[in-house]
Amino acid sequence: MCGIVGYIGERQAKPVLMSSLSRLEYRGYDSCGIAIAGSHVEVYKDAVRVKVLEKVLPPMPGTMGIGHTRWATHGEPSQVNAHPHGDCTGEISVVHNGVINNFQKLKQQLVAEGHKFISETDTEVISHLVEKYYVGNLEEAVTVALHDIDGSYAIVVLKADEPKLVVARKDSPLIIGVGDRENFVASDVPAILDYTSRVIYLEDDDIGVITRDSINIRRHNADVKRKTHQISWNVEDAQKAGYEHFMLKEIHEQPKVIRDTIGGYISAAEPVADLTKSLDTGLGEILILASGTSYHAALIGKYIMEDLFKVAVRTELASEFNYYGQSPVRGQTIVITQSGETADALKAIKRLKEENCRVIVITNVPGSTASRIADQVVDTRAGPEISVAATKSFIAQLMALYWLALPYAKVDIRKLDNLIMGLRQLPGKVQRVLDNVNAVSECARQLSKYNDVFFIGRGINFPVALEGALKLKEISYIHAEGYAAGELKHGPFALLGADTPVVAIIAQDNTAEVMLTNIKEVKARRSPVIAVVGEDNEAISELADSVITVPQVDAIFSPVVNTVVLQLLAYYTAKYRGCPIDFPRNLAKSVTVE
């Protein structure tokens, strides 16, 4: 689970690999390393960030090499476990992204055959297998070695004295950047955009041999031709433009993201996706699948659609759905994945496709694997998100869900007009939340002193409480839990007290009254209460210890403004605690392992 890169050409490989790796750090950054080959292979790696490694690297001449930035799965982050991994001779070197399921068995066999293992990683079996099968031709050795392997992988292999890179993929992303008298390999497009805009996407089971001047791809022992895509976007010079962290920059981009996303939909003047079949055939079943933050968007989507369509909507975590054989729906499935590469989501889509389900994918990356295998794609126009903690992509997903639902809403035309008007007003409302930073920052200062925090909400704001808790634990490392407010009395009350603050999200809908009761219950246990509430709600300001007001919006849109408040709250709390906000420990941006 990681970022991998490779280079072969005329330039010195080291600077190319390092700059490519630095653009892949969002995929993992607990350790990194590079290997450069000439007449022998030189490897340098450590459990440090790319920037740090760059400073300590010795001169490593050579025009062919591979690199890796790691997010540990098998074996703790350490110098030994960092990639690239070599064989016994030190002539072969491998970088790998994925998980090898049968590596214990393979390792035992190889050890029995006399191979010496250095690391605890699953990857090392690949280099030893290639060594085992090597009889003068690297790609044949890799092809045979992969027969033995059960699992997911994207790999780049090189060997001293063979001027080529051998690549292969299965269930992990890998692309080839096509250059002039040079070629590139990477897990993701941004890594190579400084050098070329021509890209070949490898498919599962492809094995490629890349030299300075050629790219040959084989699949099941037959040559295949893969299309070269022209990437139209430029290298977005990832600069913080005045901000201290990407996360705050991305939070502040949200009014624009909302405008861009709905602007695209409104101008299309037609439903963004066809839900007719599932709604008209009476099957009326909708399933929404997602993971992580996207799952919270899915839960909000459930409330939106159930409210507007009056049909039952099911939500599932993609990772659970894959293993427990839950029945797919006969209606419509919506899969939400920011990167379009999340392993759990991809696996779920493949399974659904096998069962002949229609799949709509909501993704922020056009051309991603998910968008290529879905029946229909709804693009969110959030732009590249660099901070590991998702913010603007979440809001853009909500916009996609609103716009997906509105054309089919079973409400009268006046109400629909009001909803569309409400949607148009959202950028301004979010801007007001952003401008109210002092109140949020003050609450964050208080929150930063505690070790446990509860977030409570009801109805459509229950998932917002989950998202608020996720953001807080993700970047500030404070233990936080999101609860439906009515569930507190079924257990968590035992934990409440003066040192467990509660963040309560109150919407102006039919849950407002009962939320007040819930807050009184919490207050009775002496927990400090921070209330997130619409303006002019005086009953709350008497009850809560601190109040963060948000502009009035229709209850169906309240998750948008409330989430932005909680994003800011998490950000400033992490800042008061001095956390590394854009790169929280143990996390990576898009998770391409299960």
Add this chain to the structure above:
Amino acid sequence: MKAVILAAGEGNRMRPLTRTRPKVMLPLANKPILEHLLVEVIAAGIKELIFVVGYHDEQVRDYFGGGEKWGVNIAYANQRKQLGTADAIRMSENLVDGHFMVMNGDVIVNRKDIRKLAAKRGNALGIIEVKDTTGLGMVELKKGKVVHIYEKEKNPPSTTANAGFYRLTPDIFQAISRTPVSPRGEYEITDSLGIMMDNGIDIAYHKISHWIDLSYPWDLLTANEWLLAATRLKNLGAIEENVVIKGAVSIGKNTTIRSGSYIVGPVMIGEGCDIGPNCYIRPFTAIADGCRIGGAVEVKNCIIMRNSKLPHHNYIGDSIVGEGCNLGAGTKVANLRLDKKEVWANGVNTGKRKLGAIIGDGVETGINVCINVGTVIGNGTLIGPGAVASGVILPGSQVF
């Protein structure tokens, strides 16, 4: 001797025509600008070429390939970011050996000048006398040497312009590596030459007789006219009865000219076109491959790019039509102001009294659409029946 041709730029003043192609791939007389230059370079005896590409490089690569069609060898170097001419030349460092020529792919110079400049010793640049110095870098000469190069200044001390056309020695790469970023954030080759002069390396010059420098879309029409003047009568297509052909008209293969068509050269018609019946094609018109010119259509002094259709009752003059356009029956383009003054387009005085429209790729119009003088229409725009289009219309718009 090798020649490095800079072909990486977008040419943003050529928008919307450069939305989907680099400036060097804009067609003149049915060939990209770059091909016209290539022909001259080859005629001057240079067979090894390096194209520095960037913006929409796939267009250049697909069209020219390895140069087999022209019997030369073309290598490519990618300039990923537009960081100036010096940076572009640096991209070719590994591909040249010894001295080499450098020229801008969007300026056409003729074979004699290329040969003469190539015959100089050491480093040299091409210069040209101009009347209007705006937007050009000027040079100061003394005793057969260049003593100073001025970047685009308001009141330059001479009317001798740098033609962006060089013979260079490998010394240049050392100078490039020491070139600082210019105020506009790019590495300029003129600064690198300045560094060489400061180090006592002489820069010679050759005064060139003629060039075609293209800045705005309407400059294409002037250049097109100039290049079409050399058209020779040639017919590879099928011509029906009662077609009138006067002057130099070139007709590509698989093209049909139907009865009653009246064509006055110089006119160039590409391959696979369907022309007529009963149309009137007037001088200085270049019609690319796969176009349809239908009945009762009059075309004059135009560049019509591939696969566009002017099928019924159209008038279009002094205009450029992008690829894959379809003009509805009766759509007409005005090309002369009622007050006969010079036409403005996109906020710029074109200096032309007669100018029609600049139409991007994939534009579709309904029946009886009127397009006013100097209109610039973005790619993929739809104009509804009977509508009047004028001014600047953004890509993907709908005007009814």
Add this chain to the structure above:
Amino acid sequence: MLKKAVILAAGEGQRLRPFTVNRPKVMLFIAGKPILQYVVEAVAQNGIRDIVLIVGYKKEQVFDYMGSGEHFGVRITYVTQDRQLGTAHALARAEEEIKDEFLLLPGDNLIAAETIADITRINPEAVLVKKVDNPMRYGVVAISQGKVTKIVEKPDEAIGNVVSTGIYSLTREIFSFIEPELDLPEALNSMIAQGHSIVARETNGTWLDVIYPWDVLDLNGAILRQAPAHVGGTIEAGVALKGQVSVGKDTVIRSNSYLSGPVVIGDGCDIGPNVCILPATSIGNNVVIAPFTEIKNSVIGDDVSIGSGSMLQDSVIDKGCVIEGHFTACSGRDEIRVNHERHTVSVGAMLGEGCKLGNSVVAQPGVIVGNYSQIRPLKLISGWLPDKSLVM
């Protein structure tokens, strides 16, 4: 040659309230762009690509819009002035970023590229000056033989009509004369007192200051006159576009609307049918204007919705206002009080952001409504309403 520009963008602009309660003065939108963008573009046109922006009040909005400067063809470095302690103090924050000579400009004045060219041609130190009719609003410059002898801020009595535009070309010398809580003219005065000579260069180019809310209309008019027009989105049949009319992408102009330029309309708007927009009006992004509404010489911010049958003249409507049908805001001469100053101007209504107006509200000329105010139907509003007013 000058390679670096320092632009002051930290100020709030108190007298521009309510429009500056939620944004720095440089982010006032006029004809679809903030004032700061016009300044940055003018600087870039003079070949200066390295820009230091000194930000402070609501600086995030500057970050959000200007970013790293890529979109404007410049490289922007940000320097924060946390407390607004005068222009000299602001400049001192940027000392680390400045290596040699530089251009200093206010980010909240409308400055044309030609105006800047007047000062980049001469060597520092110099100040760009201009003759104006009402010098009392500005710093008046006393000049002798082309050199500045003294700058007097907002003089009580007229000592001349040549004023400082706030555009200077300077060297690092200036930093030794900066003391906290000073404005720049005072620092320059002490430089002059120490024997430095500062050239006074006069310009005839565009330089407009915005001080009071109604100045927004003057600036809007000035910019719209030069704005090149382009049409995007969908223009339905029967729409009349006269003169210079710009329409942004994804916007729909519905049938029988009449737009007479100069008019600028942003992206994603829904306008008409049968709406009449007259010179010189600029409309932001994502704005809805319902049928039978007439708007003339006005500035409408982002996300605004205006109901049917409304009439607006010489008015400024800030972002996010929701106005129901039959709103009337006619222009007329009136005396307006700002702080303790009195001004007689011809102007319609000025609405802060996020206001909600019920049906058939009538605004008296010169009314200034604070942000987030709510006005019930059929009310007559006049004078100055503070933020969050509720008119029942």
